[in-house]
Amino acid sequence: MMTTTKGLEGIVATQSSISSIIDDQLTYVGYKIDDLAENSSFEEVVFLLWNLRLPNKSELDQFKAELAANMELPEPVIDHLRSYDLSTVHPMAALRTAVSILGLYDDEADVMDQAANKRKALRLQAKIATIVTAFARIRQGKDPVKPKKELGFAANFLYMLNGEEPKDVEEEAINKALVLHADHELNASTFTARVCVATLSDVYSGVTAAIGALKGPIHGGANERVMEMLMEIGEEENAIPYIKEKIANKEKIMGMGHRVYKNGDPRAKHLKHMSKELTKLTGQTKWYNMSIKIEEFIKEEKGLPANVDFYSASVYHSLDIENDLFTPIFAMSRVSGWLAHILEQYDNNRLIRPRAEYVGPENQEYVAIENR
Numbered sequence: 444m445m446t447t448t449k450g451l452e453g454i455v456a457t458q459s460s461i462s463s464i465i466d467d468q469l470t471y472v473g474y475k476i477d478d479l480a481e482n483s484s485f486e487e488v489v490f491l492l493w494n495l496r497l498p499n500k501s502e503l504d505q506f507k508a509e510l511a512a513n514m515e516l517p518e519p520v521i522d523h524l525r526s527y528d529l530s531t532v533h534p535m536a537a538l539r540t541a542v543s544i545l546g547l548y549d550d551e552a553d554v555m556d557q558a559a560n561k562r563k564a565l566r567l568q569a570k571i572a573t574i575v576t577a578f579a580r581i582r583q584g585k586d587p588v589k590p591k592k593e594l595g596f597a598a599n600f601l602y603m604l605n606g607e608e609p610k611d612v613e614e615e616a617i618n619k620a621l622v623l624h625a626d627h628e629l630n631a632s633t634f635t636a637r638v639c640v641a642t643l644s645d646v647y648s649g650v651t652a653a654i655g656a657l658k659g660p661i662h663g664g665a666n667e668r669v670m671e672m673l674m675e676i677g678e679e680e681n682a683i684p685y686i687k688e689k690i691a692n693k694e695k696i697m698g699m700g701h702r703v704y705k706n707g708d709p710r711a712k713h714l715k716h717m718s719k720e721l722t723k724l725t726g727q728t729k730w731y732n733m734s735i736k737i738e739e740f741i742k743e744e745k746g747l748p749a750n751v752d753f754y755s756a757s758v759y760h761s762l763d764i765e766n767d768l769f770t771p772i773f774a775m776s777r778v779s780g781w782l783a784h785i786l787e788q789y790d791n792n793r794l795i796r797p798r799a800e801y802v803g804p805e806n807q808e809y810v811a812i813e814n815r
């Protein structure tokens with residue numbers, strides 16, 4: 444007798460040493476997300492996820508230098524980005540395709556030993572922000588900006604996006620957002636990556652598949668939709684009537700609810716705080732004010748907490764980033780977690796192949812096509 448759980452809710456599908464959610468607390472390798480968000484650079488977190496320990500100063504300096512040295516894209520990948528229909532292609536589709544193409548220019552793409560997999564992980568992590576920013580600039584009719592070796596990952600992202608070095612407050616906001624999004628146990632995109640590479644397929648295939656999963660509006664794609672919703676609402680006084688109507692129409696409110704967190708997403712408070720501070724700086728407090736109204740109303744009405752995607756929307760908007768780049772920013776961070784899980788999967792692999800309970804018709808008589 445087979446039992447099924449819709450959406451695999453509550454099923455423990457693997458063991459992992461990378462991140463945990465226990466009693467609504469998120470840790471990376473046992474370190475509390477609050478401590479990492481307050482103290483860590485994104486690069487330090489990536490090192491932690493891949494090595495299961497924090498780096499010392501010289502290890503971190505070397506890791507940062509290696510990432511910075513690997514950021515530039517092969518020219519054919521940039522040419523490919525230029526060839527897309529720039530008026531319609533979504534940046535997540537561009538990213539998914541470009542990562543796949545990047546694999547064609549990696550001599551070790553199909554070399555399966557773990558040392559080679561780690562080298563590929565570094566090259567891919569290093570290049571992901573370069574892809575996102577190159578595409579963002581190309582579609583604005585601008586040339587991509589080459590990364591600067593002396594800048595960290597967060598600063599390089601903003602530099603390559605805008606063509607000028609960011610202010611400290613901007614770099615800090617992106618760094619913290621990247622730290623908060625880096626890993627999250629067996630979320631849908633990470634599971635996708637693990638399922639893919641458990642067939643002993645390659646790192647690029649695993650990450651390409653994961654980007655496809657993250658793109659969906661009820662996973663990473665929610666942050667873009669949150670900002671669209673806030674823009675549609677327009678002014679604070681419209682927020683509650685708008686939400687009431689959505690609920691009456693049984694529509695989901697983007698950025699609200701979570702499969703695992705029922706009492707609140709521990710990452711949301713950091714993004715909420717950043718949203719408050721950044722909207723104050725830009726003089727656009729309405730986005731924050733609207734967001735808290737919606738959060739309180741949905742909590743009261745439906746008992747649902749805000750998730751990581753909710754306040755990240757007004758944070759990125761305050762940094763003058765286009766809405767459809769929000770999910771690619773999520774991907775730039777989460778690729779570190781995907782890669783950690785891919786390496787862990789290879790380390791102790793078994794094909795992931797669950798069963799389905801058949802509920803279709805049985806014992807059907809085959810009828811020749813001319814008689815149907």
Ligand SMILES: CC(=O)SCCNC(=O)CCNC(=O)[C@H](O)C(C)(C)COP(=O)(O)OP(=O)(O)OC[C@H]1O[C@@H](n2cnc3c(N)ncnc32)[C@H](O)[C@@H]1OP(=O)(O)O
Nearest residue numbers: 660661662663665694695696697698699700701702750752
């Ligand atoms: C990084 C991330 O992926 S975080 C999640 C990002 N996604 C979003 O923000 C999209 C909106 N949220 C959702 O769609 C869901 O809350 C999910 C997918 C995140 C988690 O959902 P699940 O655990 O599968 O819950 P499910 O979708 O089955 O919803 C359970 C009930 O809560 C309701 N519900 C869940 N989320 C919401 C929401 N955001 N707005 C309104 N109602 C909701 C559902 O309609 C359903 O109600 P019903 O039982 O009356 O039919």
Ligand SMILES: O=C([O-])CC(=O)C(=O)O
Nearest residue numbers: 627629630631702703751
């Ligand atoms: O864990 C999940 O289901 C979704 C999520 O919050 C994430 O991927 O960060």
